Amino acid sequence: MRQIQVDEDVFDYIKRESAWEDGNPNGTLRRLFGIKKTLEIRSVKSVVKRTVTSKEKKADLLTMIRFGMLHEGQSLRFRYREPLANEYSAKVSGNGLNWKGEHYSMSRLVAVILKIEKHDIPSGSYRGPAYWYTAEGKSIKDLWEIYLLD
Numbered sequence: 477m478r479q480i481q482v483d484e485d486v487f488d489y490i491k492r493e494s495a496w497e498d499g500n501p502n503g504t505l506r507r508l509f510g511i512k513k514t515l516e517i518r519s520v521k522s523v524v525k526r527t528v529t530s531k532e533k534k535a536d537l538l539t540m541i542r543f544g545m546l547h548e549g550q551s552l553r554f555r556y557r558e559p560l561a562n563e564y565s566a567k568v569s570g571n572g573l574n575w576k577g578e579h580y581s582m583s584r585l586v587a588v589i590l591k592i593e594k595h596d597i598p599s600g601s602y603r604g605p606a607y608w609y610t611a612e613g614k615s616i617k618d619l620w621e622i623y624l625l626d
Contacts (some may be wrong), residue, residue, distance in 0.1 A: 506544065535582070535605040535620040538571045545619050552608040552616065554586070560593050566608075573608070582608055582616065 482490075490508065505511075540546045546568050554564035566573035566585060573580050580588065582604025590596060605616040 511544070535616055536571060537568055537573075537582075537616075540616075540619060540623060541568065543623060545623060546610070546616075550610070552610060554589055554607055555609055555615075556590070556593075556595065556607060558595065560589075560595075562593070564589050 490505070537546060541548055548568055548570075550568045551565050552568060552573065554560075554566070564575075566575040566580070568574075569579060573582060573585050575585055575588075583602040584604070586602040586604045586607050590602070603617070605620055608616045610616075610619075
């Protein structure tokens with residue numbers, strides 16, 4: 477990674493004219509210049525072994541949109557470990573998914589679909605990002621893990 481120096485007034489302009497978040501100037505500049513993030517998708521398990529804790533930041537679709545990992549209106553496909561009677565897809569809408577004209581969180585829509593399909597997750601814990609995939613086959617969970625590693 478390279479470093480650049482900017483004048484104080486340029487730095488102030490960037491902070492003032494953008495949604496400066498989490499002290500991430502690189503992400504801010506990407507948004508300002510319209511530069512999409514190039515993702516090297518590898519198995520997240522091969523990159524790092526991590527345990528998810530309740531304090532860890534949960535997958536945030538709006539953040540993924542801001543960083544060019546997803547886009548508003550993008551279609552995501554639902555995948556489950558067992559064959560389903562129907563195929564399901566929903567569109568990214570803000571920080572959730574739009575399905576049949578209704579807004580859902582990823583996890584809530586997983587629960588709705590599995591109820592329709594008469595499947596159940598015994599723990600009742602529907603980890604939504606693990607079930608939603610891009611057309612290229614990238615799971616939202618894996619994309620979020622890559623975002624967290626940056």
